[in-house]
Amino acid sequence: MNVDGKKYRTIWLAADGASVEIIDQTKFPYAFEIAKLHTMEDAAHAIRVMQVRGAPLIGATAAYGVALAMRADPSDASLDAACSALLQTRPTAVNLYWALDRARKTLIQVAPEGRADAAFVLANDICDEDIAINMAIGMHGMDIITAIARTKREGEPVNILTHCNAGWLATVDWGTATAPVYMAHDSGIQVHVWVDETRPRNQGAFLTAWELGHHGVPHTVIADNAGGHLMQHGEVDMVITGTDRTTATGDVCNKIGTYLKALAARDCDLPFYVALPSPTIDFSLSDGIREIPIEERSGTEVSRMTGRTDSGAIETINIVADGSPVGNPAFDVTPARLVTGLITERGVLGANRQSLAEAFPERVRVSA
Numbered sequence: 001m002n003v004d005g006k007k008y009r010t011i012w013l014a015a016d017g018a019s020v021e022i023i024d025q026t027k028f029p030y031a032f033e034i035a036k037l038h039t040m041e042d043a044a045h046a047i048r049v050m051q052v053r054g055a056p057l058i059g060a061t062a063a064y065g066v067a068l069a070m071r072a073d074p075s076d077a078s079l080d081a082a083c084s085a086l087l088q089t090r091p092t093a094v095n096l097y098w099a100l101d102r103a104r105k106t107l108i109q110v111a112p113e114g115r116a117d118a119a120f121v122l123a124n125d126i127c128d129e130d131i132a133i134n135m136a137i138g139m140h141g142m143d144i145i146t147a148i149a150r151t152k153r154e155g156e157p158v159n160i161l162t163h164c165n166a167g168w169l170a171t172v173d174w175g176t177a178t179a180p181v182y183m184a185h186d187s188g189i190q191v192h193v194w195v196d197e198t199r200p201r202n203q204g205a206f207l208t209a210w211e212l213g214h215h216g217v218p219h220t221v222i223a224d225n226a227g228g229h230l231m232q233h234g235e236v237d238m239v240i241t242g243t244d245r246t247t248a249t250g251d252v253c254n255k256i257g258t259y260l261k262a263l264a265a266r267d268c269d270l271p272f273y274v275a276l277p278s279p280t281i282d283f284s285l286s287d288g289i290r291e292i293p294i295e296e297r298s299g300t301e302v303s304r305m306t307g308r309t310d311s312g313a314i315e316t317i318n319i320v321a322d323g324s325p326v327g328n329p330a331f332d333v334t335p336a337r338l339v340t341g342l343i344t345e346r347g348v349l350g351a352n353r354q355s356l357a358e359a360f361p362e363r364v365r366v367s368a
């Protein structure tokens with residue numbers, strides 16, 4: 001996307017042809033900084049500490065991490081070690097697993113002397129594929145927004161609530177949940193986005209708000225707990241979120257708090273859509289609540305808050321009573337029964353096994 005007139009992806013091969021550059025998302029919303037990854041360990045660290053985050057971007061970063069490892073040592077042992085180390089960075093986003101599986105299967109077929117170049121080509125292919133998928137999701141999702149716009153009075157925007165950041169910062173470009181929003185906005189449809197701040201990492205307040213603001217999309221940041229009230233009072237026309245892993249039956253794993261928004265939307269008879277790129281579908285799973293691994297992150301993400309003081313300093317403070325234990329599950333699972341539709345690159349699908357299997361038959365055969 002454009003940032004102050006310059007086009008960016010979230011990750012790219014540096015001009016030196018050997019290192020990888022990323023937008024360091026831990027610096028938002030107060031700074032836009034580029035960080036350089038020189039080694040596989042740098043890539044693993046970037047994923048672990050969320051300099052890069054979002055299922056598709058995690059997968060792309062892992063692919064570049066393997067490429068950096070092959071540049072250093074293209075042996076079979078190095079390939080195995082790199083895939084193993086990167087796989088252990090975060091457990092929930094399935095894109096991490098499939099990107100590494102794809103890298104391993106591709107590169108093991110290549111002579112060691114050719115692996116580094118092949119790995120960088122693969123990483124770039126994964127990035128290009130992500131952009132194409134997200135643009136298709138954008139087109140299919142824009143149809144939904146357009147249909148809602150036809151029901152609104154002149155001058156009234158389509159009010160969309162989203163949770164966390166499933167924007168272009170969570171992918172290589174365009175985003176998943178935000179792609180329909182950007183495309184609708186760019187086509188002249190009036191939209192307004194309620195942006196859940198998304199405690200405790202504040203991906204909404206820090207990332208989604210930053211993205212929408214830079215694209216000129218009207219939005220309002222709200223406390224996570226405000227969404228249900230807005231839905232009850234007719235202030236929300238639809239909810240759209242991303243996902244980190246969706247099962248073959250349509251159960252959706254996403255940032256903690258998503259399930260509560262789906263419950264409120266159902267109670268208010270509002271559509272709850274999930275933008276779902278096919279690499280995020282895990283056809284090997286059927287019961288999301290029981291089977292999807294939920295990342296438990298450090299309690300300090302809940303008990304401490306980093307922000308900018310009135311004097312402009314970036315500081316971290318404690319916001320929980322001293323000595324109180326803190327829990328921090330980073331994701332939850334929304335059962336398929338609460339999902340209105342899955343917006344994929346192949347169309348808007350029902351949240352059920354048959355719809356997903358019919359749309360992606362080649363994936364079902366592989367996982368069978």
Ligand SMILES: CSC[C@H]1O[C@H](OP(=O)(O)O)[C@H](O)[C@@H]1O
Nearest residue numbers: 053054055164166170242254255
């Ligand atoms: C398009 S994937 C976005 C997805 O990833 C986020 O998780 P995290 O920021 O912890 O990587 C969140 O669940 C978003 O919906």
